Amino acid sequence: xxxxxxKPTSEExxxxxxxxxxxxxxxxxxxxxxxxxxxxxxxxxxEGDERKRRRRLLALLIFLLLLLLAFSSLFCRYLxxxxxxxxxxxxxxxxxxxxxxxxxxxxxxxxxxxxxxxxDRLYVAETGGERMIRIFDTEGAPIAMFxxxxxxxxxxxxxxxxxxxxxRIFVTDRLQHAIYIFGSDGSYLDMLISPDLSLSSYVDxxxxxxxxxxxxxxxxxxxxxxxxxxxxxxxTLPAPxxxxxxxxxxxxxxxxxxxxxxxxxxxxxxxxxxxxxDEPILVSWExxxxxxxxxxxxxxxxxxxxxxxxxxxDSQGRIYISDGNNGRISVWDxxxxxxFNFSGGTAEGALSLPRGIFIDHLxxxxxxxxxGQDVKVYDVSGQEPAxxxxxxxxxxxxxxxxxxxxxxxxxxxxxxxxxxxxxRIQVWSY
Amino acid sequence: xxxxxxxxxxxFALALGTASLVSANGGPxxxxxxxxxACAGCHRAHTAPGPRLLLAxxxxxxxxxxxxxxxxxxxxxxxxxxxxxxxxxxxxxADGNVGAANTPDNAPLLGGGFQNYQGxxxxxxxxxxxxxxxxxxxxxxxxxxxxxxxxxxxxxSCHDPHGSPNYRILKETINGNxxxxxxxxxxxxxxxxxxxxxxxxxxxCAACHDAYHVTTSGSGSDSTYLATGGYAxxxxxxxxxxxxNTNPELGWTDEFGNGPNYLPLAESGVNDRVVCSTxxxxxxxxxxxxxxxxxxxxxxxxxxxxxxxxxxxxLRLDNRGVCEVCHQK
Numbered sequence: 180x181x182x183x184x185x186k187p188t189s190e191e192x193x194x195x196x197x198x199x200x201x202x203x204x205x206x207x208x209x210x211x212x213x214x215x216x217x218x219x220x221x222x223x224x225x226e227g228d229e230r231k232r233r234r235r236l237l238a239l240l241i242f243l244l245l246l247l248l249a250f251s252s253l254f255c256r257y258l259x260x261x262x263x264x265x266x267x268x269x270x271x272x273x274x275x276x277x278x279x280x281x282x283x284x285x286x287x288x289x290x291x292x293x294x295x296x297x298x299d300r301l302y303v304a305e306t307g308g309e310r311m312i313r314i315f316d317t318e319g320a321p322i323a324m325f326x327x328x329x330x331x332x333x334x335x336x337x338x339x340x341x342x343x344x345x346x347r348i349f350v351t352d353r354l355q356h357a358i359y360i361f362g363s364d365g366s367y368l369d370m371l372i373s374p375d376l377s378l379s380s381y382v383d384x385x386x387x388x389x390x391x392x393x394x395x396x397x398x399x400x401x402x403x404x405x406x407x408x409x410x411x412x413x414x415t416l417p418a419p420x421x422x423x424x425x426x427x428x429x430x431x432x433x434x435x436x437x438x439x440x441x442x443x444x445x446x447x448x449x450x451x452x453x454x455x456x457d458e459p460i461l462v463s464w465e466x467x468x469x470x471x472x473x474x475x476x477x478x479x480x481x482x483x484x485x486x487x488x489x490x491x492x493d494s495q496g497r498i499y500i501s502d503g504n505n506g507r508i509s510v511w512d513x514x515x516x517x518x519f520n521f522s523g524g525t526a527e528g529a530l531s532l533p534r535g536i537f538i539d540h541l542x543x544x545x546x547x548x549x550x551g552q553d554v555k556v557y558d559v560s561g562q563e564p565a566x567x568x569x570x571x572x573x574x575x576x577x578x579x580x581x582x583x584x585x586x587x588x589x590x591x592x593x594x595x596x597x598x599x600x601x602x603r604i605q606v607w608s609y
Numbered sequence: 610x611x612x613x614x615x616x617x618x619x620x621f622a623l624a625l626g627t628a629s630l631v632s633a634n635g636g637p638x639x640x641x642x643x644x645x646x647a648c649a650g651c652h653r654a655h656t657a658p659g660p661r662l663l664l665a666x667x668x669x670x671x672x673x674x675x676x677x678x679x680x681x682x683x684x685x686x687x688x689x690x691x692x693x694x695x696x697x698x699x700x701x702x703a704d705g706n707v708g709a710a711n712t713p714d715n716a717p718l719l720g721g722g723f724q725n726y727q728g729x730x731x732x733x734x735x736x737x738x739x740x741x742x743x744x745x746x747x748x749x750x751x752x753x754x755x756x757x758x759x760x761x762x763x764x765x766s767c768h769d770p771h772g773s774p775n776y777r778i779l780k781e782t783i784n785g786n787x788x789x790x791x792x793x794x795x796x797x798x799x800x801x802x803x804x805x806x807x808x809x810x811x812x813x814c815a816a817c818h819d820a821y822h823v824t825t826s827g828s829g830s831d832s833t834y835l836a837t838g839g840y841a842x843x844x845x846x847x848x849x850x851x852x853x854n855t856n857p858e859l860g861w862t863d864e865f866g867n868g869p870n871y872l873p874l875a876e877s878g879v880n881d882r883v884v885c886s887t888x889x890x891x892x893x894x895x896x897x898x899x900x901x902x903x904x905x906x907x908x909x910x911x912x913x914x915x916x917x918x919x920x921x922x923x924l925r926l927d928n929r930g931v932c933e934v935c936h937q938k
Contacts, residue, residue: 290679333725354678354693445694488681
């Protein structure tokens with residue numbers, strides 16, 4: 180073995196059953212002495228082996244055929260009676276950032292976004308170009324667009340939007356100092372022109388009762404209210420005066436149909452709360468009530484705001500306000516008592532310029548940081564908010580932001596984020 | 610005792626001066642402390658996408674995040690040329706922080722707007738979004754690009770976001786030239802639709818358009834033929850229509866019925882000095898410019914670059930209304 184040459188050392192080695200070369204040698208030697216009987220026996224053995232092989236092949240084919248039949252049967256059954264995939268419920272303790280899917284274009288300097296109650300329509304407010312409110316489906320196909328009536332682009336500035344449970348769209352307008360109310364298709368319904376006055380209420384008082392189907396429009400830059408009773412000529416009414424000053428910016432409608440509005444009147448920053456009428460009243464909005472005069476003040480101390488932008492509420496009823504120029508989130512209890520601020524300063528999860536916010540069904544708070552160029556996410560299910568992660572960065576490529584301003588999260592987990600200077604809505608997914 | 614009183618008075622004056630400076634440079638634009646967090650609002654130390662460590666590649670985009678038409682962070686909306694919301698002057702406010710409003714809601718800014726002015730699209734504008742447009746009257750030629758220290762024209766070409774002793778945080782040096790614009794006292798609340806600038810207001814414009822900054826009386830008629838090749842209307846002179854300095858200008862009523870309006874003169878309280886901003890708006894204007902007044906009309910010196918039809922040369926009033934206010938021909 181030391182020489183490296185393999186040699187047989189015994190008869191067993193030469194004819195061993197596990198020595199293949201040995202077997203071949205033995206068979207060759209045997210072939211020279213075979214009789215015809217031997218040959219016939221060998222032939223019969225070979226035929227027997229062939230039959231066995233064919234039977235096995237046949238059994239395999241039958242098995243595959245049965246399998247195919249079974250799958251076909253299941254497929255036909257699914258086609259006749261499709262069953263949705265079981266809902267995968269992720270444990271709330273598992274947190275991971277979403278990923279970018281695609282972008283919706285066809286908007287000019289968008290700043291606000293919201294969804295219809297069914298989640299099938301996206302409403303976007305833009306501050307560039309014609310300054311329209313545009314409707315898209317959730318895949319980004321444009322459906323329609325509309326704007327505050329009787330205004331030029333330079334006389335309107337729609338910013339934040341929200342839909343109520345009936346699908347009506349509430350839009351704040353910074354130049355008009357008003358909240359417009361539209362139907363789900365964009366048809367104009369009414370305006371809140373002051374914390375204690377809707378346009379329909381004003382007209383109703385002036386004309387002694389509104390007729391169904393009447394139209395009424397007000398433009399703050401003009402001196403008249405335009406009123407057209409149904410089927411009659413348009414007339415003008417004097418503009419309302421002695422209204423309570425306000426500057427509505429952000430809004431939120433909670434599950435109980437209460438409307439929260441941030442007011443950025445100089446020196447008087449605050450949040451107003453209204454109760455909306457339960458019925459989709461089209462003619463008169465007298466049911467709108469100011470529940471509590473306001474909460475919060477202007478300033479940098481606890482319970483004070485500098486340009487409060489947006490409002491959201493968690494499952495405990497706590498109210499969150501993005502305190503824009505103070506760079507933090509202000510938290511209040513359901514009775515409007517100030518609780519605490521968080522995410523100021525420079526630690527992980529600190530905010531630079533928080534704008535639009537949203538809380539989803541898992542009590543995740545999404546905060547759009549306009550100059551941080553990202554979205555920061557916090558778990559607010561416990562007593563104290565916990566920073567989870569941030570996603571996004573500055574840029575113009577897919578998945579990068581150039582001054583994001585608002586966010587809405589759909590029930591299916593898709594996130595729609597306004598990307599202002601990139602003129603698009605980014606869609607992300609978990 | 611006298612020395613003590615003198616020191617007390619000086620200390621009080623210093624305190625007042627400091628408070629005034631903070632007030633004029635509020636928000637993120639000054640009044641910084643040693644532990645300020647304001648820097649992080651606009652800058653990143655190691656991962657800034659824009660020059661000067663800015664969180665932006667465009668200064669304009671950064672500024673309009675607060676000062677744009679959404680008004681999400683400021684009431685001075687430079688896109689539309691409006692001051693959006695003034696103080697609530699009703700008594701009994703929730704926080705007691707009320708008082709007479711110096712500027713009403715939606716008052717037009719004296720500087721105009723970059724997109725719209727008084728609701729209409731601008732017809733001429735200082736394009737502050739990083740353009741390299743030539744500055745008319747720069748140097749001795751009629752159209753030379755200004756040598757702005759930060760490159761192309763932007764908001765930061767004229768304003769110092771970190772605060773300045775000048776009116777409306779105007780920079781102390783623009784295009785290498787000193788700028789000195791005293792801010793006239795405007796009270797506790799700012800006043801955005803009334804001129805509160807000192808006589809040095811023309812030095813802002815002259816920093817780039819220096820050949821047009823002619824202060825010699827009579828330079829428009831026969832005394833001086835300028836090196837730029839022509840005569841020029843004098844500025845920085847006392848207003849003297851009718852031989853008086855009592856501001857007898859012709860007031861006009863705007864399209865919304867507001868008036869009488871007057872062209873803004875320097876040194877509010879005296880109201881007697883014509884400056885560049887008396888006739889021109891620094892941001893943009895929606896004035897109509899037709900016929901001979903159309904900026905595209907070929908002037909005798911030719912044009913530098915394409916001038917769009919209807920260009921209104923940043924004038925405050927339609928066509929040459931600014932001439933008629935004073936000269937009333």
